[in-house]
Amino acid sequence: MARRSTPSAQPSYLPHPLNAQRRALNDPNESAFSRFLRTEIWAPEKLPGNINIVAGVTLFFGGIAAVRTWGELMIPA
Template identity: 90%
Template sequence: MARRSTPSAQPSYLPHPLNAPRRTLNDPNESSFSRFLNNEIWAPEKLPGNINILTGVTLFLGGIAAVRTWGELMIPA
């Protein structure tokens, strides 16, 4: 398949930060839940994907709410 953009074009997605400092200190008083949040949810290298998942779930739930609220308006009279 042929490339359709110029060679100098930037990617259309958010690239992962290459030189982002990682938090490597483990606090012994930190709970496993907060460690999970820090390593999997708020980690800079995983944040773009988590935002995409959150956007998709929000759009899905918003669509369900819209159909349940205004669904009868979609039926032809």
């Protein structure tokens, strides 16, 4: 059950200090592509999901390559 408090109570968590630093890193000379890489690909909070996507795509294309290479061995003689 959720703990209830008075309406004037402050939140019980502290904001993450990295977010304040990340907002300060906006470079006006940064290209849109490098900003996309920084915020969507290399961002620490999104990196585990991106690694899972890369692993799945690698396994998919690796399976296609394996079947094309050794597919005849899977057919009974």
